[in-house]
Amino acid sequence: xxxxxxxxxxxxxxxxxxxxxxxxxxxxxxxxxxxxxxxxxxxxxxxxxxxxxxxxxxxxxxxxxxxxxxxxxxxxxxxxxxxxxxxxxxxxxxxxxxxxxxxxxxxxxxxxxxxxxxxxxxxxxxxxxxxxxxxxxxxxxxxxxxxxxxxxxxxxxxxxxxxxxxxxxxxxxxxxxxxxxxxxxxxxxxxxxxxxxxxxxxxxxxxxxxxxxxxxxxxxxxxxxxxxxxxxxxxxxxxxxxxxxxxxxxxxxxxxxxxxxxxxxxxxxxxxxxxxxxxxxxxxxxxxxxxxxxxxxxxxxxxxxxxxxxxxxxxxxxxxxxxxxxxxxxxxxxxxxxxx
Amino acid sequence: xxxxxxxxxxxxxxxxxxxxxxxxxxxxxxxxxxxxxxxxxxxxxxxxxxxxxxxxxxxxxxxxxxxxxxxxxxxxxxxxxxxxxxxxxxxxxxx
Numbered sequence: 001x002x003x004x005x006x007x008x009x010x011x012x013x014x015x016x017x018x019x020x021x022x023x024x025x026x027x028x029x030x031x032x033x034x035x036x037x038x039x040x041x042x043x044x045x046x047x048x049x050x051x052x053x054x055x056x057x058x059x060x061x062x063x064x065x066x067x068x069x070x071x072x073x074x075x076x077x078x079x080x081x082x083x084x085x086x087x088x089x090x091x092x093x094x095x096x097x098x099x100x101x102x103x104x105x106x107x108x109x110x111x112x113x114x115x116x117x118x119x120x121x122x123x124x125x126x127x128x129x130x131x132x133x134x135x136x137x138x139x140x141x142x143x144x145x146x147x148x149x150x151x152x153x154x155x156x157x158x159x160x161x162x163x164x165x166x167x168x169x170x171x172x173x174x175x176x177x178x179x180x181x182x183x184x185x186x187x188x189x190x191x192x193x194x195x196x197x198x199x200x201x202x203x204x205x206x207x208x209x210x211x212x213x214x215x216x217x218x219x220x221x222x223x224x225x226x227x228x229x230x231x232x233x234x235x236x237x238x239x240x241x242x243x244x245x246x247x248x249x250x251x252x253x254x255x256x257x258x259x260x261x262x263x264x265x266x267x268x269x270x271x272x273x274x275x276x277x278x279x280x281x282x283x284x285x286x287x288x289x290x291x292x293x294x295x296x297x298x299x300x301x302x303x304x305x306x307x308x309x310x311x312x313x314x315x316x317x318x319x320x321x322x323x324x325x326x327x328x329x330x331x332x333x334x335x336x337x338x339x340x
Numbered sequence: 341x342x343x344x345x346x347x348x349x350x351x352x353x354x355x356x357x358x359x360x361x362x363x364x365x366x367x368x369x370x371x372x373x374x375x376x377x378x379x380x381x382x383x384x385x386x387x388x389x390x391x392x393x394x395x396x397x398x399x400x401x402x403x404x405x406x407x408x409x410x411x412x413x414x415x416x417x418x419x420x421x422x423x424x425x426x427x428x429x430x431x432x433x434x435x
Contacts, residue, residue, distance in 0.1 A: 006395075010344055014351040017385075021355050021378050025362035030370045037374045044381055051348060051392045052399045056384070059411045068377060068415050075370060075422045107364050115357035122349045122386065130393065135400045150401035151408065159405065166409050173416035177423040181430070224412055301412070308419030311426065 013050065017043050034072040041065025054220035055151045058212070062228035067305050070235055074309065146286025147217040155222065156290045160264070160279040167260040167297060174257060174304045183312040189241035198240045205233035213298050217287065223260075223294040227301025234306040247306060257307075260300030263293050348389035355382030369425045373418060380414045 020043060024036035041064045048057035138150055138158065145153040155163050190198065209229035216222030237245040247253060255262075267289055268279045276282065281289050307313075359379025366372050384407045391403035 007343060010347050014347055018351060018354055018358070021358050021381075025358060025366070025371070025375050025378060028366075028368065028371075030368055033371050033374050037377065040378065040381070044385070047348065047385065048388060051344070051388050053388050053391070053404050053407070056388060056404055056407050056411070059408050063415050064377075064381070064411050068418050071415075071419055071422055072370070072374065075426060104365060108361055111357040111361040111364075114360065115353045118353040118356060118386070119350055122353060122390070123346075125390065126345055126349070130390075130400070132400075134402050135398075138401055139398075150398075151404045154401055154405035155408065159402075162405075162409055166413055169413050170416045173420045176420045180423045180427045222408075224408055304416065305419075308416070308423075311423060 010050070013043065013047055017047065031073075031076050034069065034076055037072065038065050038069035041069065055149075055222065055225075058220055058225045059228070062225055062232065063305075067228055067231060067235070067309070071309055074311070144283040144286070146281060146283065146288075146290050149216060149218050149220070149222075151220075152216050152222050152290070156293060157281060157286060160268075160293075163297075164261065164264045164268070164279070167264065167300060170301065170304045171258060171261055174307050177308055177311070178313045181312050183310045187239055187241045190239070194240060198236055201236055202233045205229050205236070209233070209298065209302075213294060214291075216294065217291070223297040224301060226294075227298040228305065230298065230302035231305035231309070234302070235309050238306075238309065245306065245310070247303065247310075253303065256299050256303045258300070260293075260297035263296035267293060342392070342394055344394075345389050345392055348392070349386055352382045352385030352387075352389060355379070355385060358382070369428070370422075373421050373425070376421075377414060377418060380410065384410060 017040065020036055020040040024033050024040055027033065041060060045057045045061040045065065048054070048060055138154060141158070142148065142150060142153055145157040147153050147156070189195075206229075209226040212221040212229060213223060213226035214221075216226070234245045234247065248256060264279075267281075271280060271282075272278050356379050359375050359377075359382055362375030363372050363379060366375060387403040387407050388399075391400040393399050
C-alpha cells in the first residue's frame with residue numbers, strides 16, 4: 001500500500017473514532033451511549049492493529065469493547081427504560097438554565113485547553129524524537145526472559161511487579177463487587193437457535209483461550225486475552241439462561257479468584273528463599289515459571305470478569321435452596337394472612 | 341517525525357478532552373462511566389502512537405504492556421463502578 005492511501009485510511013479511521021466518541025457522549029440515551037461505545041472500542045482495535053500493536057488490539061476487542069460492553073449493556077438492561085430522564089425536569093427556571101449553560105461552556109473550554117496542552121506536550125515529545133534506551137534494553141535481554149514475545153516479556157518478567165499489582169487490583173475490585181450485594185437474577189432460557197449456537201461457541205471459546213495462553217510466549221496473546229475468552233464463554237452461558245455458568249462454588253471459587261496473585265507470590269517468595277531477587281527468574285526456568293503464572297492469572301482473570309458480569313457473589317446451591325424455601329414460606333404466610 | 345504519530349496522537353488528545361467533558365457534564369452515572377472509559381481510550385491512543393516507529397519497524401513494546409495493564413484495570417474499575425451504580429439505584433428505589 002502506498003503512503004497516500006495509507007494516510008487516507010488513517011484520516012478516515014481517526015475521523016470515525018472521534019465521531020463515535022462524540023456521538024456516544026452527546027445524547028442522554030444510555031442504551032445508545034453504550035452501543036456506540038462498543039462500536040468505538042472495535043474501531044479502536046483496528047487502530048491498534050494499524051499501529052502494529054496486535055497484543056493490545058486483541059485485548060481491546062475482547063476486554064475493552066467486548067466485556068466492558070457486556071457489563072455496561074447488562075447494567076442498562078437491568079433498569080427500567082426512561083429511568084435516566086428523571087432529572088431532566090430539574091431545570092425549572094431561567095436563571096438555573098443560564099447557570100447550567102455557563103457551567104457547560106466553562107467546562108468545554110477547559111477541556112479544550114487540556115487537549116491543547118496535551119497536544120503541545122505530544123508534539124514536543126515527538127520533536128525530541130524517541131529515546132531507544134528502553135526498547136534496546138528489552139531486545140537485548142529478550143533471550144534470557146524465557147519468552148520471545150517482547151510484550152509478554154515486559155508484562156511477566158521485566159515489569160512483573162506491575163502485573164502482580166494489576167492482579168491485586170482485579171481481586172480488590174471483585175471483593176468490592178461481592179460486598180455490594182447478591183448477584184442479579186439470571187436470564188430467560190434461550191430459544192433453540194441460540195441454544196444450538198451456545199453448544200458450539202462455548203467449546204470453541206475455551207479452546208481459543210488455551211491457544212492464546214500458549215501462543216502468548218512467542219506471538220500476540222497471553223493471559224489477559226485468554227482470560228477474557230474464558231470469561232466470554234461464561235457470559236454466553238449466562239445469556240443462554242443456564243443455571244451453571246462454569247464457576248465453581250465456595251472455597252474453590254475463592255482459590256480460583258486468588259490464584260493469580262497467589263501463584264505470583266509463591267514464585268516470587270520461593271525465588272527469594274533460593275537467594276534470587278523477588279520475581280527474578282533464573283533464565284533456564286523463566287519460560288516454565290511464566291507459563292505457570294500465566295495459567296493461574298488466566299483463571300483468576302476469567303473468574304473475576306465473569307463474577308463482575310454476574311454482578312455479585314453467586315449463590316451456593318445449598319444457600320439458594322434455603323432462600324427459595326424461605327421465600328416459599330413467606331409467600332405462604334402472606335397467603336394465609338390474606339385469605340381470611 | 342511521522343504523520344501517523346501526529347495524527348493518532350492528536351486524536352488521542354482530542355478523545356481525552358471529549359471523555360473528560362462527558363464525565364463532568366453528564367447527569368446519568370452510567371454515561372459518566374462510559375465517558376471515563378472513552379477518556380482512558382484516548383490516553384491509550386496517545387501511548388500507542390508514541391510507541392509507533394513506522395511501517396516495518398518494531399514498535400516500543402513497553403507502552404504496549406502498559407496499555408494492556410491499563411485495559412484490564414479499566415474493565416475492573418468499570419465493573420466496580422457499575423456495581424456501585426446498581427446498588428445506588430436499588431437504594432433510591434427503596435425510598
